[in-house]
Amino acid sequence: MTIVYALIARGKAVLAEFTATAGNFPTVTRVLLNKIPTEATRMSYVWDAHVFHYIVENGVTYLCMADEQSRRRVPFAFLEDIKTKFGAQYGASIHTAPAFSMNAEFAPILQRQMDAFNSNPPGDSLQGVRSQIEDVRAGMLENVDKVLERGEKIELLVDKTDQLNQQAFRFxxxxxxxxxxxxxxxxxxxxxxxxxxxxxxxxxxxxxxxxxxxxxxxx
The missing domain is CATH 1.20.5 (Single alpha-helices involved in coiled-coils or other helix-helix interfaces)
Structure with missing residues (x-):
């Protein structure tokens, strides 16, 4: 299981993001942010061989991208973890901060937690979201094409070399x-x-x- 990208945004304003490999994820996620509802929800969108998972809470979107073989429990546990850390660190300022104003401080945290969940996801984090994720039905897993209008489709480009290098490094x-x-x-x-x-x-x-x-x- 590999989480390769994470983003935190208030509406369309991206506050922090990190990518572990080369690709056009920022371009794709900007399109998705226009389609994600602002009310509290959690959902997964399939895009080619990858899946975008997100949680929306209090108008803030916590999103990550993982390979399609990933079980949703780990990506959502990762999102819950960064949501808790982000809220604890910034509090009410999340709702007024300019775009990317938290990126310098929080992108390293996204990287650290991404590495942790990719290599050895904490058991307590998985247990905390188990009951929420086990009941996820097919209706919460849609193909991203369904939310895009004609002319909006963007090819998701993932640097396979970087991914293979990461896997080789772990091996x-x-x-x-x-x-x-x-x-x-x-x-x-x-x-x-x-x-x-x-x-x-x-x-x-x-x-x-x-x-x-x-x-x-x-x-």
Whole structure:
């Protein structure tokens, strides 16, 4: 499961966003922001091999894009997490702040949480949205073409190379960790075997030399 893009907007005014890979996500999301209702809701839009998930609360849209194979529980848990952090950090100023005024401060938080949920989503966050997401029906998952009018369709461009590089990096990191674990396991096994060999040699020598004092051998 990979979340590659996140955005927070008040109406059409984008307050903060972050993308983990190259693509035209900002262009696509600007079109979607014109179609997303302002009343509280949560929904998912399919666009090619990706899905845009969003939550609207108090006129603020929290949106992310993930690959189509992703289960919705993780993206929505991510959105709930950044919604809580964004509200706690900015409070009422969210409703008056100029566009991108929070981007410098909050984009790194979006990146950090995106990395966290992509690699190891917190269990408590998933549990917190489980009951909300398990009841999501097909009506809440629409093809984005249905909300766009003629002439508005934009091809979603995703840099597959960046995505493959990210996946390769995660695989390489896991491989290095596994190699380190196997190396230290071999070291511990070798040390234990050497210890046993020393003990056996000592016992054999003591037996042949008349006990632990090696009295027969010294004489």
């Amino acid at each position: 390489d990191r896991a491989s290095r960790s596994l190699r380190r674990t196997m190396y230290w396991r071999k070291v511990k096994t070798g040390v234990a075997a050497a210890g046993v060999a020393v003990i056996l040699m000592f016992a054999a020598g003591a037996t042949a030399c008349g006990g632990v004092t090696f009295s027969h051998c010294r004489s």
